[in-house]
Amino acid sequence: MDRREVLAGAAMLSGALLGGEALAQAGRRSTRNFRRIATEEAFATPEFVEACRDIVKAGWNSKDLDFWRGLLFRQNDPRLADLLDLDQQRLATMDRLGIDMQLLSLTSPGVQFFEPMTAATLATTANDHLAEAIRRHPTRYAGLAAFAPQDPKGAVKEMERAINGLKLNGFILNSHTNGEYMDDPKFRPILEAAAALGPIYIHPRPLPDTIDGPYRDMGLWTAMWGFQVETSLHALRILFSGAFDDFPDLKIVLGHMGEGIPYWLYRLDYMYPKMERMFTRKLKKKPSEYVKSNFIITTSGMNDHAALKYCVEVLGPRNVMWAIDYPYQEAEEATTFMNTAPVSNEDKALIFSGNAERVFKIAQS
Ligand code: MN
Numbered sequence: 008m009d010r011r012e013v014l015a016g017a018a019m020l021s022g023a024l025l026g027g028e029a030l031a032q033a034g035r036r037s038t039r040n041f042r043r044i045a046t047e048e049a050f051a052t053p054e055f056v057e058a059c060r061d062i063v064k065a066g067w068n069s070k071d072l073d074f075w076r077g078l079l080f081r082q083n084d085p086r087l088a089d090l091l092d093l094d095q096q097r098l099a100t101m102d103r104l105g106i107d108m109q110l111l112s113l114t115s116p117g118v119q120f121f122e123p124m125t126a127a128t129l130a131t132t133a134n135d136h137l138a139e140a141i142r143r144h145p146t147r148y149a150g151l152a153a154f155a156p157q158d159p160k161g162a163v164k165e166m167e168r169a170i171n172g173l174k175l176n177g178f179i180l181n182s183h184t185n186g187e188y189m190d191d192p193k194f195r196p197i198l199e200a201a202a203a204l205g206p207i208y209i210h211p212r213p214l215p216d217t218i219d220g221p222y223r224d225m226g227l228w229t230a231m232w233g234f235q236v237e238t239s240l241h242a243l244r245i246l247f248s249g250a251f252d253d254f255p256d257l258k259i260v261l262g263h264m265g266e267g268i269p270y271w272l273y274r275l276d277y278m279y280p281k282m283e284r285m286f287t288r289k290l291k292k293k294p295s296e297y298v299k300s301n302f303i304i305t306t307s308g309m310n311d312h313a314a315l316k317y318c319v320e321v322l323g324p325r326n327v328m329w330a331i332d333y334p335y336q337e338a339e340e341a342t343t344f345m346n347t348a349p350v351s352n353e354d355k356a357l358i359f360s361g362n363a364e365r366v367f368k369i370a371q372s
Contacts, residue, residue, distance in 0.1 A: 040352075042360040042372055043106045043342070044149075047208070047262045047307035047330035049114035051090035052136045055129055058121065070213040070228060071116040089334035090114055093140040097333070098147060104342045107360070109333065110176065110367060111137055112151040116212050117181035119156060126155035130165055138173040149369050151179040151208055159193055163200045170204045176367035177205035177260070182241050186215035189241065190248035198245075202254035206303070206366055209259060211238040211266075230308070239266040242302065243275075249288040251301045258301060258366065262330060264311070265304035269318050272298060299323065303366055305330040306358070310344035324354035328362045 059075050078084050089096060093111075101109065113133045118126040130153040137150040152169030154162040169175045178201060180189070189198060189207075201207045211234030214222060222228040222236075242261055251257060261268065268275075275294040283289060290297070299322055306315060307330035318327055331341040348355060364371055 041356055042108075043104075043329065043345075044108045044110060044360040044363040044369065045106055045331045045333065045338075045341070046110045046260075046305050046328045046363050046367075047210070048109035048111050048333045049090060049335065050093060050111050050137070050140075051087075051114050052129075052133050053091065054132045055113065055118075056087070056091070058125060058129055062121070069120060070216075070219070070223075071120050075116070086334050093148070094143065098144070100333075100338050101147065104338055106331075106338065106342065107372065108147055108149060108369070109331075110149045110151060110363065110369075111140070112179035112208065112210065113137075113153040115181045115210050117179065117210070118153055119181055119184045119212075121155075123155060123157035123161075126157055127161050127165070129153070130155050134165070134169050134173055134175065138175065141174075146372070149176045149367060151175065151177045153179055154197075156180070156184045156189075156194060156197060159196050163196050166197070166200045166204055175205075176369060178207045179210055180207050181210050181212040182237050183212065183215055186217055188244045190244040190250065195253075198250050198254055198257055202257040205368070206258035206260050209238055209241055209261060211235065211262070213237065235263055235266045238263075239268050242266065242268060246294060246297050246301075247286055247290070249290060251297045252288075252291050255301075258303060260303050260305065260328075260366070262305045262307035262332070264306060264309040264314050264318055265298075265302070265322070268298060268302070269304065269321055272321060299326065302326070303328060303362065306341070306345070307332040308336050310336075310340055312344070312347075312349055315348055316350065319350055319354060319358075324350070324357050325362055325365075327358050328366070329359050 056079065059072065060079050063072055063076055063079060078087055097109070100106070118129045121129060133153045137152070141148045141150055152166065152173070152175045154165045156162050166178060169178070211230065213219065213228050214233050214237045219228050219233065222233045227233050238261065242259060245259060272295040279290070279294050303326050304318060304322065305328045315327070329345050331338050345355070345359060348358070350358065363369055
């Protein structure tokens with residue numbers, strides 16, 4: 008029994024002596040043993056929604072917007088209001104479930120499929136909007152900055168402004184940009200900036216058109232499977248490009264329990280020496296060592312105790328963070344999943360908030 012449990016136990020006991028209201032209070036306290044920081048939580052700005060509507064109306068055809076088409080034009084889809092809201096229902100849900108803080112990021116598909124100028128403007132307004140929400144609710148929100156990789160130089164400027172000026176906590180990237188991945192040499196300045204400024208959370212988006220043929224006709228291009236194929240491919244391209252040998256401080260965050268990569272560590276290590284000739288550079292370390300030193304995963308949308316136990320075992324408890332994927336998945340289920348997770352209280356404290364505080368430089372409460 009740790010100190011907090013003893014305190015909660017003592018509170019319960021005195022509550023029993025004091026009667027109903029005190030008991031209820033003690034019960035609330037005992038469920039608040041952990042600070043809870045949810046790390047993959049989406050929001051949208053009115054400008055972003057307008058820009059998506061414009062591009063849909065103009066007939067732009069993309070799988071990225073298949074989901075958004077429904078969300079933007081279906082009457083009364085509550086998720087649109089939930090994405091735009093940073094002051095009402097979102098905070099009420101957090102209060103109800105004992106969620107102390109959300110680490111916010113501009114919703115997928117983000118800015119990367121817009122024209123470069125539009126993308127840069129949307130990223131800037133989203134980052135300003137986010138910083139204002141954090142100023143209004145400094146103990147409830149932290150945030151990841153959007154940037155437009157289409158113009159790497161401009162992206163680096165916005166990344167610097169977001170961290171040094173707006174005091175945001177890292178970056179959000181919705182996987183590929185026009186079919187190109189961060190291992191491309193033209194994106195090196197972005198990786199270099201991130202190594203100095205803060206982690207990049209690589210969030211899923213649909214596979215590029217050039218790859219997705221056999222995923223398309225069965226709906227497998229979606230969050231059900233294809234998003235994970237796309238995002239893990241992106242992560243592995245960065246790893247095998249040798250980026251972590253050039254930038255040992257570069258941290259990449261992956262949602263959805265690591266997008267399948269933790270399950271594949273043995274095979275990456277076993278196969279890499281046999282396939283080494285197919286890569287342009289020889290890595291200094293085993294693939295699994297980079298996964299453990301340069302990646303941190305979150306539980307977003309994967310409320311599965313067996314998968315969590317496995318990831319904590321193979322990656323270590325310092326490499327796993329809690330997330331909901333609000334408002335796309337249920338906040339209550341994700342919170343109950345972690346409240347009841349079969350890990351030690353010490354590990355639970357790290358996963359609920361300790362790791363997020365360290366990785367995203369969030370002040371301890
Ligand atoms: Mn998400």
